[in-house]
Amino acid sequence: MNAIAGFGALFAVLFFGVPLAFGLGLIGFTGFALMTGVLPAGAMSAQIAWDTLSSYSLSVLPLFVLMGNLVNHSGLSRDLYAASNAVVGHYRGGLAMATIVACGGFSAVSGSSLATAATMSQIALPSMRQYGYSDRLSSGAVAAGGTLGILIPPSVIMVIYGSMTETSIGKLFVAGILPGVLGILLYLGAVMIVTWRDPAAGPAGPRLSLRERWRAVADVWLVLGLFAVIIGGIYLGVFTPTEAAGIGATGAFLIALAKRTLTPRALAQVLFETVRTSAMLMAVLVGALIFSNFINIAGLPSQVVGFIRELGLGPTGVMLMLILFYLVLGCVFDSLAMILLTVPIFFPLVVSLGYDPVWFGILLVVTVEISLITPPIGMNIFIIRTIITDLPVGTIYRGVIPFIIADVLRLALILAFPALILFLPGQMSN
Amino acid sequence: MVFLSAAALLLFLMMVMTFVDVTGRYLLNQPLGFAFEMTQIMMAAMVFCALPSVTLRDEHVTAGLFDTLFRGRLRVARDALIAGVVAFGCGFLAWRLSFLAERFMTFGDRTSALRFPVGIVAWLGVACLGAAAVAGVVLLLGVVRERNAR
Amino acid sequence: ETVLRLNNWLPPGHRQMTGVIEPWMEQVAEATEGRVRIMPTDASLGAPPRQYDLAVDGIADVTVGVLGYTPGRFTLAGVAELPFVGETATGLSTALWKVHEEFFQEADEYKGVQLLGLYANATGHIMTGANVTPVRQIADYGGKKFRVGGGIVQEVNPALGGVNVAVPANEVYEILSQGIADGTLLPYEAYPSFNLTGVIGASTTVPGGLYSSTWFVVMNKARFDALPPEDQQAIMSVSGAALARLAGEAQDAAETEARAIMEADGVEMIVADEAFVSEARERLAALEAQWVDAAGRLGVDGAAALEMMRQEVAAVEGAR
Numbered sequence: 058m059n060a061i062a063g064f065g066a067l068f069a070v071l072f073f074g075v076p077l078a079f080g081l082g083l084i085g086f087t088g089f090a091l092m093t094g095v096l097p098a099g100a101m102s103a104q105i106a107w108d109t110l111s112s113y114s115l116s117v118l119p120l121f122v123l124m125g126n127l128v129n130h131s132g133l134s135r136d137l138y139a140a141s142n143a144v145v146g147h148y149r150g151g152l153a154m155a156t157i158v159a160c161g162g163f164s165a166v167s168g169s170s171l172a173t174a175a176t177m178s179q180i181a182l183p184s185m186r187q188y189g190y191s192d193r194l195s196s197g198a199v200a201a202g203g204t205l206g207i208l209i210p211p212s213v214i215m216v217i218y219g220s221m222t223e224t225s226i227g228k229l230f231v232a233g234i235l236p237g238v239l240g241i242l243l244y245l246g247a248v249m250i251v252t253w254r255d256p257a258a259g260p261a262g263p264r265l266s267l268r269e270r271w272r273a274v275a276d277v278w279l280v281l282g283l284f285a286v287i288i289g290g291i292y293l294g295v296f297t298p299t300e301a302a303g304i305g306a307t308g309a310f311l312i313a314l315a316k317r318t319l320t321p322r323a324l325a326q327v328l329f330e331t332v333r334t335s336a337m338l339m340a341v342l343v344g345a346l347i348f349s350n351f352i353n354i355a356g357l358p359s360q361v362v363g364f365i366r367e368l369g370l371g372p373t374g375v376m377l378m379l380i381l382f383y384l385v386l387g388c389v390f391d392s393l394a395m396i397l398l399t400v401p402i403f404f405p406l407v408v409s410l411g412y413d414p415v416w417f418g419i420l421l422v423v424t425v426e427i428s429l430i431t432p433p434i435g436m437n438i439f440i441i442r443t444i445i446t447d448l449p450v451g452t453i454y455r456g457v458i459p460f461i462i463a464d465v466l467r468l469a470l471i472l473a474f475p476a477l478i479l480f481l482p483g484q485m486s487n
Numbered sequence: 488m489v490f491l492s493a494a495a496l497l498l499f500l501m502m503v504m505t506f507v508d509v510t511g512r513y514l515l516n517q518p519l520g521f522a523f524e525m526t527q528i529m530m531a532a533m534v535f536c537a538l539p540s541v542t543l544r545d546e547h548v549t550a551g552l553f554d555t556l557f558r559g560r561l562r563v564a565r566d567a568l569i570a571g572v573v574a575f576g577c578g579f580l581a582w583r584l585s586f587l588a589e590r591f592m593t594f595g596d597r598t599s600a601l602r603f604p605v606g607i608v609a610w611l612g613v614a615c616l617g618a619a620a621v622a623g624v625v626l627l628l629g630v631v632r633e634r635n636a637r
Numbered sequence: 638e639t640v641l642r643l644n645n646w647l648p649p650g651h652r653q654m655t656g657v658i659e660p661w662m663e664q665v666a667e668a669t670e671g672r673v674r675i676m677p678t679d680a681s682l683g684a685p686p687r688q689y690d691l692a693v694d695g696i697a698d699v700t701v702g703v704l705g706y707t708p709g710r711f712t713l714a715g716v717a718e719l720p721f722v723g724e725t726a727t728g729l730s731t732a733l734w735k736v737h738e739e740f741f742q743e744a745d746e747y748k749g750v751q752l753l754g755l756y757a758n759a760t761g762h763i764m765t766g767a768n769v770t771p772v773r774q775i776a777d778y779g780g781k782k783f784r785v786g787g788g789i790v791q792e793v794n795p796a797l798g799g800v801n802v803a804v805p806a807n808e809v810y811e812i813l814s815q816g817i818a819d820g821t822l823l824p825y826e827a828y829p830s831f832n833l834t835g836v837i838g839a840s841t842t843v844p845g846g847l848y849s850s851t852w853f854v855v856m857n858k859a860r861f862d863a864l865p866p867e868d869q870q871a872i873m874s875v876s877g878a879a880l881a882r883l884a885g886e887a888q889d890a891a892e893t894e895a896r897a898i899m900e901a902d903g904v905e906m907i908v909a910d911e912a913f914v915s916e917a918r919e920r921l922a923a924l925e926a927q928w929v930d931a932a933g934r935l936g937v938d939g940a941a942a943l944e945m946m947r948q949e950v951a952a953v954e955g956a957r
């Protein structure tokens with residue numbers, strides 16, 4: 058009962074506009090104080106803040122954010138788009154396909170979907186407009202392609218899920234690869250179908266000579282190399298995810314130095330931006346953990362497990378119900394907030410039903426990814442709006458429909474074939 | 488700005504330290520030995536140091552659902568209230584963290600390899616959260632001033 | 638009826654909960670005739686190193702933790718962690734509580750809480766990976782990378798010539814299976830609980846004990862003081878020495894079971910020879926001197942305490 062009231066108060070406070078970190082912290086603290094007293098609740102908040110900020114596992118967050126920012130700054134994101142374009146740009150809908158592929162490439166070095174969407178909309182949208190692509194298709198491709206950011210490793214969301222549930226972050230990363238590739242393929246399929254039905258939506262781009270293509274592709278081997286080093290290193294056991302993040306950031310730093318795009322001033326900007334983003338993320342995490350302590354002490358997780366057991370749905374029924382719940386919640390909720398609020402409640406349930414923590418983690422990422430592009434609140438769509446201001450939100454929402462269908466298809470495939478997630482991490486432990 | 492620069496420097500050092508640690512482990516069979524604990528310490532210090540700037544720039548993540556509902560005077564009242572909540576939250580946490588910091592000092596908590604006193608970083612956190620609270624107040628005054636200017 | 642909240646931070650089914658804490662909780666309920674009940678939380682309210690602080694601040698009423706997770710904070714119980722002090726959890730734990738009462742209590746290290754119990758793990762062993770040369774001589778040890786947890790093991794390993802690899806507990810399996818570390822130093826019990834089947838090839842036991850880690854059970858001071866004296870007495874009657882014995886025996890039973898699992902898995906069980914032991918004694922002697930010094934700074938006769946510790950352990954372990 059207390060916990061339900063807590064959720065009610067939380068929604069009210071967040072809708073009012075209080076920042077996530079402070080809303081979560083305030084309600085969590087108040088609820089905890091009502092059950093234990095103000096002093097223990099205050100001490101709990103301080104201890105959570107200290108423990109979260111000094112967590113070794115979470116240090117991958119700032120380092121991977123830094124890597125993404127350095128890669129972006131060194132102009133490699135532009136090169137990625139040029140290379141993808143050189144390869145597929147001359148097909149019908151080719152620029153949109155290139156956008157998807159470049160998003161996938163950028164995701165391989167960026168841990169965040171918002172960063173992927175922001176970066177790629179700046180680069181890809183103007184060029185698609187220039188070639189007469191419909192706004193619907195081009196913005197849909199960027200919005201959807203951006204969601205790959207948290208699925209293709211490295212991924213901020215996987216780190217947070219891993220540290221909350223003590224699931225191996227390395228395995229989660231490796232497990233994200235196949236669903237990520239599947240996502241790219243299905244999105245490409247969506248572009249083909251859209252342009253097949255309406256060829257005017259995505260006219261073919263100019264065909265480059267073989268030599269030009271080679272040159273464009275040769276420019277991005279650095280990005281692919283960086284991805285191969287960090288994910289390959291984790292996969293082969295050369296280093297842990299935290300170490301991979303440090304290596305990756307150092308690699309991106311050296312690449313930026315080599316490309317001579319990094320002045321001391323620019324480096325300072327990149328560092329400033331990274332520490333601010335990290336502080337924002339960590340603040341939200343602290344707030345969420347304070348809130349989840351209140352939920353815990355109120356006994357909600359065991360109540361939910363008991364309630365769902367009583368329904369007698371069986372594992373598959375429960376899983377379908379959870380997915381539906383996430384898809385609905387995702388319409389209005391931010392992906393990070395969703396994970397933070399629900400994992401402490403549902404994770405014990407899912408594990409008790411015999412599901413693999415890695416599998417559930419990736420399924421969760423795939424599901425909350427969709428929330429980034431579903432109305433009324435889809436963060437990727439807002440990002441595109443802030444960059445291309447004359448694009449009506451309605452157009453973007455119509456544009457993402459084919460991609461949402463692709464997402465749902467992927468979800469069904471993952472449910473039907475768990476090996477899509479579990480095969481690669483399974484190879485790791487042997 | 489001092490805090491933010493310190494945070495940036497810490498991040499850069501963290502990156503270099505991790506790189507040196509891993510390469511040392513493979514090339515010289517000799518990792519730094521303190522990378523694990525210093526990553527923890529530096530990360531805490533870095534995030535603490537970045538908080539005042541995030542708060543001052545009003546960059547904390549919001550759900551921002553019904554922003555358009557609040558207009559005019561209502562909007563000012565809301566923004567002021569939120570800035571107040573942020574300032575209070577940071578100030579309160581600074582106060583409570585000071586007890587933990589004090590305990591780390593009196594109990595003598597140290598990192599295991601370098602014997603670095605953990606309490607110092609917790610006290611740094613108290614200072615940063617205090618600065619973030621001040622930043623929240625500055626934000627609040629800014630909202631009110633803007634209103635009066637109109 | 639008083640209900641006390643015990644913070645439950647260990648993974649579900651962990652031997653410390655099922656073998657030690659849960660039986661002790663039942664004994665508390667029995668001893669107080671149901672007037673005091675201890676309820677574990679659904680999930681942990683704080684990180685592993687924060688367990689002591691949780692009790693001080695009354696976030697939880699009772700907490701269980703590992704002293705070594707907060708280096709520098711506690712010194713004296715470290716006597717049970719030293720090399721060549723003892724092998725069994727029963728010997729180390731029961732001796733530690735006696736020495737605590739005799740020598741350490743006055744130093745008042747556990748401020749802000751009511752200390753209910755101290756106990757130690759059974760000795761750690763040198764476990765090496767499946768594709769790694771087992772440790773038979775001290776030369777085999779040199780240059781190997783061992784994953785170490787918190788506490789004195791971080792000093793034991795380099796003193797023997799190993800390299801410390803520090804990773805969180807949930808990554809132990811991975812770093813061993815992938816060869817980031819060549820081995821790990823842990824009691825047998827960790828083998829089943831970290832699920833190390835397949836990644837450990839051999840285990841070397843050092844006669845006399847290589848190192849241990851110590852656990853504490855503490856209660857919020859105000860909560861304890863608020864209990865009626867007969868309940869306080871009842872709780873203490875099943876805590877302290879009784880808890881040390883309970884914990885020691887439960888852990889030794891777990892060691893025996895775990896050892897059987899390792900043998901069934903085909904892990905080569907090696908016992909270090911005389912040469913190894915004497916070399917190790919020499920290299921690890923400094924740790925003992927350090928502890929005696931640190932105890933001296935707290936006004937405790939460390940040498941005498943250590944002597945008593947050894948005799949008490951010998952009395953228990955010798956009687957086996």
Ligand code: NA
Pocket residue numbers: 163164165166167168169205206207208209210211212
């Ligand atoms: Na990514």
Ligand code: NA
Pocket residue numbers: 387388389390427428429430431432433434435436
């Ligand atoms: Na949405």
